[in-house]
Amino acid sequence: MTVPQHRPDRPALVLVDAFSTGSMLAREAAETHRILHVRSRDLASGTFGASLPAALLDEDLTYPGHEAEVLAYLKAREPVAVVAASEFGVEVADELARGLGLRGNDPALSAARRDKALMMEALSRAGVPTARQCRSGDVAELLDWWRRNPDIARLVVKPLDSAGSDDVYTCDTEQEVADACRAVLGKTNIMLRVNEEVLVQEYLAGDEYIVNSVSRDGGHWFTDAWISRKQVRDGGRRIYEAEDLLTPDDPVLDVILPYTARALDALGITDGPAHSELILTARGPLLLETGARVSGLANPAALDLCTGANQVSLTLDCHVRDGVSLTARPARYPVLQRARCVNLVARRAVPLPTAAITSALERIPAFESVRFRIADGAPTRPTVDLNSSPGAVFLVHPDPTEIDNAHKVIRELEHELL
Numbered sequence: 001m002t003v004p005q006h007r008p009d010r011p012a013l014v015l016v017d018a019f020s021t022g023s024m025l026a027r028e029a030a031e032t033h034r035i036l037h038v039r040s041r042d043l044a045s046g047t048f049g050a051s052l053p054a055a056l057l058d059e060d061l062t063y064p065g066h067e068a069e070v071l072a073y074l075k076a077r078e079p080v081a082v083v084a085a086s087e088f089g090v091e092v093a094d095e096l097a098r099g100l101g102l103r104g105n106d107p108a109l110s111a112a113r114r115d116k117a118l119m120m121e122a123l124s125r126a127g128v129p130t131a132r133q134c135r136s137g138d139v140a141e142l143l144d145w146w147r148r149n150p151d152i153a154r155l156v157v158k159p160l161d162s163a164g165s166d167d168v169y170t171c172d173t174e175q176e177v178a179d180a181c182r183a184v185l186g187k188t189n190i191m192l193r194v195n196e197e198v199l200v201q202e203y204l205a206g207d208e209y210i211v212n213s214v215s216r217d218g219g220h221w222f223t224d225a226w227i228s229r230k231q232v233r234d235g236g237r238r239i240y241e242a243e244d245l246l247t248p249d250d251p252v253l254d255v256i257l258p259y260t261a262r263a264l265d266a267l268g269i270t271d272g273p274a275h276s277e278l279i280l281t282a283r284g285p286l287l288l289e290t291g292a293r294v295s296g297l298a299n300p301a302a303l304d305l306c307t308g309a310n311q312v313s314l315t316l317d318c319h320v321r322d323g324v325s326l327t328a329r330p331a332r333y334p335v336l337q338r339a340r341c342v343n344l345v346a347r348r349a350v351p352l353p354t355a356a357i358t359s360a361l362e363r364i365p366a367f368e369s370v371r372f373r374i375a376d377g378a379p380t381r382p383t384v385d386l387n388s389s390p391g392a393v394f395l396v397h398p399d400p401t402e403i404d405n406a407h408k409v410i411r412e413l414e415h416e417l418l
Contacts, residue, residue, distance in 0.1 A: 010034045012058075012079040013320055014100075016093040017041075021298040022085025023053045024312045028300070030056040033320060036079060038063050038070060040092040041192055050375075063092055071099050081319035083272065088192075090114055090292045103319060105292060109268035113292045114161050117199050119267065123287060126266035128259070131286050133201040135160060139181045142200050143174050154203035159184055159195045167195075168385065170203060204279035204286055209252070210243060211260045211276045212295045214314040216323050218270045220261050222332055223311040224295075224303055225253060226341070228277070240386050242407065243297075245306055245339040248332050252280065257332065259285040267292070273315045296386075297341055302368045302394045307333045339368075339396050340403050342410050343389045346380040346418040352390055353377075353417055360413050366397035366406040380418060390418065 013033040017040050018026045026035055030053075037057040042064055054060070059077075061070050074096065082102050084093035090113055097104025105113070112122040117135040124130055132152065134145040146155060157169045157180035167189065169180035177200065184198045208228040213220050226243035246253060260276050267290055275295045277288040294311050303310035309329060317325040344357075354376040361367045372391040374380070383389050393410055395403045 008034075011320070012036050012077045014038060014074060014079045014082040014093075014096060015085040016063075016082065016089030016096065017087075018053065018057075018085040019051050019088060020086050021294050021296055021312075022089075023051050024298060024300060025083060025085050025294065025315065026053045026056050028312060029316055029320065033080075034058040034077075036074060036077060037061065038074075038089070038092065038096065040064070040089050071096065074100060083315065083319050084293045087114075087291050087293055087296075103271045105270055105272065106268045113267050113269070113290070116158065116160055116289055119289060120201075120287070122268075123263055123266045126262070128262045128266050129284060129286055131201045131204055133199060135197050135199045137185060137197040139178050139185075142181060142198065143177060146174070146177065146200070149202075152202045156201050156203050157181055157184065158199050158201070159187075159189045160197055160199050161189070161193060204281050204288070206279045206281040207252075208277065208279050208288070209246075209256050209285075210295070211256060211278070212298075212311050213260065213264065213274045213276070214311060214318050214326055215264060215269055215271055215274065216318045216326055218265075219327070220264055220331070221314065221326055221329050222257055222260070223309065223314055224307060224333055225256070227252075231345075239345065239383055239389070240343050241345070242340055242342045245335065247335045247338075253332065256280060256285050259287075263287050263290055272318060273311055297371075297392055299341075299369065299371070299394050302339060302396050305368070305396050306335060306337045306339045308336060309333070337396050337398050338400050338403055339394065340407065342393045342395065342407055343383075343386065344391045344393065344410070344418060345383045345414055346388070346390050347382055347414070348418070349379050349381055350418065351377045352380050356417055357391075357413065360417075361393060361410070364395075364406045364409055366395040366402040368394040368396040370394070 010033050013029050014036045016038045035057050036059045039062045063070050082093050082097040084090045091110040094105050094107040094110040098107050112118040120130040136142050155171045167184045171177045181198050184195050187195050210226040212223045225246045228243045229241045231241045269292050273294045276290040278285050298312050300310040300312045314326045370393045380390050381388055395406045397403050
């Protein structure tokens with residue numbers, strides 16, 4: 001445990017695993033609260049561990065092996081809320097919130113909010129349409145399931161509980177499925193868990209959408225929604241290329257938002273943030289997954305410009321404020337400016353030239369900010385998934401043409417520097 005500073009006059013807030021964009025929750029909350037940080041794992045992988053804002057934490061506690069001690073310690077400090085600050089912390093945050101008698105989601109469905117197979121089963125029980133799927137640690141069993149469903153022409157193979165498109169494969173042949181399964185099984189995923197089983201699902205054809213939300217007392221407010229565009233790389237890996245913010249009058253929202261609300265209900269997400277990804281198929285919207293945490297590409301400054309609010313601030317409003325800022329918002333966000341998030345694509349291994357990239361981006365009128373996923377000078381690797389993208393560029397402008405022009409410049413810049 002480390003105690004960098006004490007602020008006894010401020011109320012305490014528990015953040016579980018404030019890695020990645022969870023650090024944004026910590027930075028904003030630290031202005032008014034003492035941050036009691038809880039780690040759900042003994043370790044965090046290098047990239048995530050480096051993102052922890054250690055200087056902002058009043059306490060830094062490790063939960064595994066010390067569950068009763070940590071709960072008693074937190075009770076004595078009377079925190080006002082517990083928030084899952086990243087995907088790592090979803091299950092422990094549910095458990096602590098229940099143990100402390102604070103606002104939170106029902107721990108009975110915690111596993112379904114992390115395990116993608118259980119997630120789809122929870123939706124099915126609630127009558128929410130989902131993709132067909134099979135989970136197993138036996139490749140032969142998975143292939144046999146596919147043979148018994150001959151109308152499924154293409155499969156997606158993925159870990160049960162990873163994140164960030166980690167080891168997600170699109171497969172057209174039994175050999176490709178077998179190879180993908182063997183690549184996933186037995187591997188430690190980015191959530192630091194061993195893949196003892198693998199999930200195969202029918203491939204969903206259609207546009208992919210991202211819907212971010214904050215819930216309170218079972219009501220859902222949609223903070224931002226995006227259409228996601230991908231490109232296929234060698235080996236059948238589909239990588240995220242860019243996401244465009246949808247305007248509130250886009251008719252697709254009339255279809256995907258009610259479906260997302262049903263999915264949130266089915267997963268027991270009554271309080272706090274959620275990040276949902278879904279495909280709009282010929283059968284209607286079908287969920288890929290929902291994370292009960294803030295978006296991995298949350299950008300409060302950019303979203304404030306675009307919608308007048310952001311998921312990070314509204315999450316804190318839900319948990320540690322009175323909820324008025326959230327509940328006063330329309331259920332469907334407004335759009336003040338257009339936005340696009342462009343994921344950088346590396347084509348080779350080079351030392352990441354952050355200064356050169358940033359300098360070039362700052363000359364683009366629509367440029368808002370860039371968030372690098374690796375350190376300056378660290379080696380890049382060819383991008384095959386979201387985690388191997390060296391960074392994300394946020395574009396904000398009233399004119400969509402300026403955003404399109406900026407996107408072209410970014411792709412030219414990649415060929416030169418990445």
